[in-house]
Amino acid sequence: MSCSSQADADDSSEKQAIQDTDPKPLQPSTSQTGQELTKNQIKKIARRQRLLEKVKSNRKQERIKRKERRRLRIANGDVQPRAIKSMSSKCASNIRVAIDMSFDHLMTDGDIAKLLKQLQRCYAENRRAEHALQFYITGLGGRSEQRFKDAVSGYDKWDVYRKSESFLDIFKKEEIVYLTSDSSNVLKDLDPNSVYIIGGLVDHNFHKGICMKLANKYGIKHAQLPIKKYINLASRSVLCVNHVFEILLAYAECKNWASSLEKVIPHRKRIK
Template sequence: MSYNYHDYGHLLEKGTISKQQLRAMVYYLNREIRKGRHVPRHLTPELLEEVIQLPSLNKRRRFLQFYAGKEYKEYRKQNPRSQPVYDKPIIEPWTSTDVLPRYGLFANCIFPRIEERKLYMVLEKLMLPRLPFAQRVAVDFSFDDLMSPREMRKLSVDMKLMFAANRWTTSPVNLHLCSFDPETSFSARLVTNMVAARKLAFPYELSPKPVTELFPRENIVYLSPEGEGVLDNLDEDVIYVIGALVDKTNLPGVSARRARELGVRSMRFPTSACLRWEEKGDERPLHLTHCVQILSKLSSGCPWEEAIRGLDDFLTVEL
């Protein structure tokens, strides 16, 4: 059974519905019937006009499902021994061999199919031999009290992007995640959950101790937008610390105050960053991922002009 547009042509004379609305509804009903969906098989002109005049597509679908249910109950009363009218399509299982002819792939195909997870495992295995000789960067997770739940969720996204960017680059940095409480801190739960979900060993160092207990103070430089000095070049013997902080309220001097508490030097990038739709005076601190990307490029010998290129489509970074 299918609906015919000409059977409802007299509805256009009333002027309540247009020709395009009627054609669209008839097409929708016939398509749902072909797919075996739960729609009525016999609609009177009055009901069809009422369906078309409903304000939203969701209400039309619920209206049609309601009358399809009534129609089905009437049919079952008249034919109690009949088979159900609306049979759900049977989903047949399939294997990878079923799609080989579709894409022209056969047993002697030279194109291997690599899963995305396997590709990440290969990239990490290639990254591991480089880490002992890479630039050391510490991430300070001691700012949980200053962040809202929304900012903490954004921090989890930044951490995933940071790990992904460090995995894909040809010059990765050796990350040290420190200064978190393994029992109460949000950052600690985030790190431990990410480590537990992995099949391979975590390639970076984890420690609840502050960075000053892991490395000598004279070899530590805390990166902050309000740093005392300007970072021109990287030193292989220096450990650069980045605060794991997402600051939507723009609290100034938080990371610089943390550097003074630890008794270490603080430096800033010779850059200014702002969103493309904002004025140049409205500077914003760089995200955790952007800082790691810049340090990775600088450690490979790139100049600052190349290190800040292509960080983000919505961010303008200038020297």
């Protein structure tokens, strides 16, 4: 199956800031430290709360409109309903990919929330793929697992191999390949006898080289995606979890690194 181009859509910076901050309502006359608020401060808080409510309402309405538009297009025969794939289906890939969720202690609550969204994107893309990867989430526990339970309805029914154990306890040492941009080894192909580990970490470059250090510590193989061969990035070859997963998913379907990287890597990360 050939790879197709993919639009890269982002929320505006203002809406993203609102979404990530998730502020708690304050008392109308006092701050969280107990100090009296000025009239201007009270007005600002009220305006922010109104904006939050408006953004949430607009997003809800837009979701409803999108679903209705798609329903009408399906009814008119313009598009086909999305086929949901299972990892156990006959056409599923035998390539194994695992997200290592052992970095709770290095992330803020906000970073964990962002990582959760990236995992949701991985899951959604895998379910729609023609050849779904064998998808593992390992080392899941602590704040990350609690966030899953609180924020994702029915996450326990996801078609993934969800494990509380470390990937080191699940897979044989000789079949593990930890993906890290710091590796000197460039991935040439995907081997069904290997399992590819993606570090589940949102760190804003605060912990450079941590995945490489982990691979060296446990004496496991490591490799980087062949990004530099095909794409000129504006910064280090570090991608978020879902982008790495989507590249592997695309390559499993079309066996072409150039097309897979072109399809997934956002243009904002490239040298113009």
